[in-house]
Amino acid sequence: MTVYFISDTxxxxxxxxxLDRRPFRDLAAHDAALIANWNGIVRSGDVxxxxxxxxLGPDRARVHAILAALHGTKHLIVGNNDGPGTLDAPDWASIAHYAEIRVEDRALVLCHYAFRTWNGIGRGALNLHGHSHGQLRPAPRQYDVGVDAQGFxxxxxxxxxxxxxxxxxKAPAEPSA
Incomplete structure (x- = not known):
C-alpha cells in the first residue's frame, strides 16, 4: 500500500x-487528464x-461519478470550494477539516490551508496543504500538494x-482525446 497526497483538483x-492558467484546452480535457493521471499512479489498495x-458544480451525480472512478481509498480534508456535491459523495473513507497522521515514520499535519506553525513542528512534523496553487514560497517542513505544484x-x-x-x-502529459 502506498499513501498519496493531492489537492485542488x-x-x-x-x-x-x-485563474490558474492550467494547460488544458477545455474543462473536459482538464478533468479527463487529472482522472487519467490519478488512475495511472494510484492502485486500488493505495490510500x-x-x-x-x-x-465544484451543481451536478452531484457527476461529482460522485468522478470520485467513484478514482482508484484507492480516498480521504477528504475539506477545502473552501468543497460544496454539498463533494461532501455528500459516498466514496470518501473519511471527511475532516484537519488530520494528523504518520506516513513513512513521519508525523504529518494535513489541512487545506498552509500554516505558519503547527502541532509537532519543533519535533519534525511536516505540514501538507493545498489552497495556494503553487504560489507560496516553500517554507521549511511545509509542502503544497496541490496539482498546480505537483504535476497534476x-x-x-x-x-x-x-x-x-x-x-x-516531470509533470505527466495530458492524454490525447
Whole structure:
C-alpha cells in the first residue's frame, strides 16, 4: 500500500483554467487528464488524502461519478470550494477539516490551508496543504500538494521530500482525446 497526497483538483470548475492558467484546452480535457493521471499512479489498495477543493458544480451525480472512478481509498480534508456535491459523495473513507497522521515514520499535519506553525513542528512534523496553487514560497517542513505544484497528479511523501532537493518529477502529459 502506498499513501498519496493531492489537492485542488477542482473537477468541474470552469474558473480553474483561467485563474490558474492550467494547460488544458477545455474543462473536459482538464478533468479527463487529472482522472487519467490519478488512475495511472494510484492502485486500488493505495490510500489518497485529498486536501480539499475536489470538485465544484451543481451536478452531484457527476461529482460522485468522478470520485467513484478514482482508484484507492480516498480521504477528504475539506477545502473552501468543497460544496454539498463533494461532501455528500459516498466514496470518501473519511471527511475532516484537519488530520494528523504518520506516513513513512513521519508525523504529518494535513489541512487545506498552509500554516505558519503547527502541532509537532519543533519535533519534525511536516505540514501538507493545498489552497495556494503553487504560489507560496516553500517554507521549511511545509509542502503544497496541490496539482498546480505537483504535476497534476497525486504525489507520495518521498517524492515531496525529494522535490525540495531539486529532484522534482516531470509533470505527466495530458492524454490525447
Amino acid at each position: 477542482h473537477f468541474g470548475d470552469p474558473r480553474i483554467l483561467r 489518497v488524502w485529498h486536501l480539499g477543493d475536489f470538485a 497528479a497525486p504525489v507520495t511523501l518521498s517524492a515531496l521530500l525529494a522535490s525540495r532537493k531539486g529532484r522534482k518529477a
